[in-house]
Amino acid sequence: MGAELVYACARVRSNEKFMLGKDKLNNMAESKTIEDACKVLQEAGYGEEGEAVSPIYYEQSLVKETRKLYSFLYSIAPGQPEFNVFAYPFDYHNIKALLKSEALGTNAQDILMQGGTVEPQEMAADVKERNFMKMTVHMKHGIEEALDMHARTHDPQCIDLILDRHCYADLTEVADKSGNLFLKGYVRLLIDTINLKTFVRVRQMGQPWSYFSSVYIAGGNIDEKTFVGGYDEPLNQFAQRLSSYALGDAAEHGCAGIKETGKFTEIEKLCDNALIRYVQEAKAHTFGIEPLIAYAVAKQIEIKCVRIILAGKTVGIEPSSIRERLRETYE
Numbered sequence: 001m002g003a004e005l006v007y008a009c010a011r012v013r014s015n016e017k018f019m020l021g022k023d024k025l026n027n028m029a030e031s032k033t034i035e036d037a038c039k040v041l042q043e044a045g046y047g048e049e050g051e052a053v054s055p056i057y058y059e060q061s062l063v064k065e066t067r068k069l070y071s072f073l074y075s076i077a078p079g080q081p082e083f084n085v086f087a088y089p090f091d092y093h094n095i096k097a098l099l100k101s102e103a104l105g106t107n108a109q110d111i112l113m114q115g116g117t118v119e120p121q122e123m124a125a126d127v128k129e130r131n132f133m134k135m136t137v138h139m140k141h142g143i144e145e146a147l148d149m150h151a152r153t154h155d156p157q158c159i160d161l162i163l164d165r166h167c168y169a170d171l172t173e174v175a176d177k178s179g180n181l182f183l184k185g186y187v188r189l190l191i192d193t194i195n196l197k198t199f200v201r202v203r204q205m206g207q208p209w210s211y212f213s214s215v216y217i218a219g220g221n222i223d224e225k226t227f228v229g230g231y232d233e234p235l236n237q238f239a240q241r242l243s244s245y246a247l248g249d250a251a252e253h254g255c256a257g258i259k260e261t262g263k264f265t266e267i268e269k270l271c272d273n274a275l276i277r278y279v280q281e282a283k284a285h286t287f288g289i290e291p292l293i294a295y296a297v298a299k300q301i302e303i304k305c306v307r308i309i310l311a312g313k314t315v316g317i318e319p320s321s322i323r324e325r326l327r328e329t330y331e
Helices: 003-016 022-030 034-043 058-076 081-104 120-129 137-153 157-178 181-204 209-215 224-229 235-241 248-261 265-284 290-315 319-325
Strands: none
Touching: 003 058, 003 290, 022 034, 022 290, 022 319, 034 058, 034 290, 058 081, 058 290, 081 120, 081 137, 081 157, 081 181, 081 290, 137 157, 157 181, 157 209, 181 209, 181 248, 181 265, 181 290, 209 224, 235 248, 248 265, 265 290, 290 319
16 A cells, blocks of 8 residues: 555545534534525535535535545545546436437536546547547447437437446446455445335336346346345335345335335435445544545535435425434444
8 A cells, every 4th residue: 555545544534524423414404594504514614715605506515515525535546446436427427418418409518517537528529429438348338238229219218227237337347456345345235225226116116027127237235136036025025135235224114114105215315324334344444445435435425415404494394304314424
């Protein structure tokens, strides 16, 4: 391990002190106005220096905070291929937006996102020209497969499904090449959370198991047979199949929440909690890539909690209901 990672870990440990813990998030949820909630964010370093977090345009501040997160990581540990686990999803978001806008004859410029390995404007030009030089092999194959399938079906949804599969194949490849067990475990668990949430949604939609098989993402700890084998079982019975996995709690209580309310908010929250609990293991690592990966995951989920709070304040949701939706924190 080089001296640069020793320095990077020290910087990350320092930044962790400014993260929004459970108490601060609860205080934001309980604040009387959205303006009061935004003041907490400013004290925590959200927004540009000297720039207030706008209660009206808070989403822009959260986008900037995400951008700051990755700029910070790339600045303290440049050239770490492990960070592509976080960058590739932005690339794939842009590719999907560009292909769908091409298919529909619309303009995707306003929804392209920073943070990927290819700048949004470069990606727009490369997708238009079918120039794959800056893309991974999976991106190239995903684009070609999505274009072929859309030409045959005229269904824009196939673009999302195909590129999602290639995106997580890229993430799995990054983790495998790193040889880092912590990163491998994180990517596998992330894929499990996506498959579990997809499973309960397509079941509630009344789709057949064959449809789930078409959207299942390989690379997680829970194989496709486990999901398909329990497809026709009551949700609580299916949840027992996952009792030995890290998502056992999410499956048990999340499925119970769906049965009781018909809503997916609880299972989404519990899946995020499983990711936070996993990365908390990095606290045992003094140095290495683990604290950096954990900080990125925890900060992403923190930003999600902030979005939940501010969105709830905007539409007048009761503080108690907002608190129920908050995720566990990296403390």
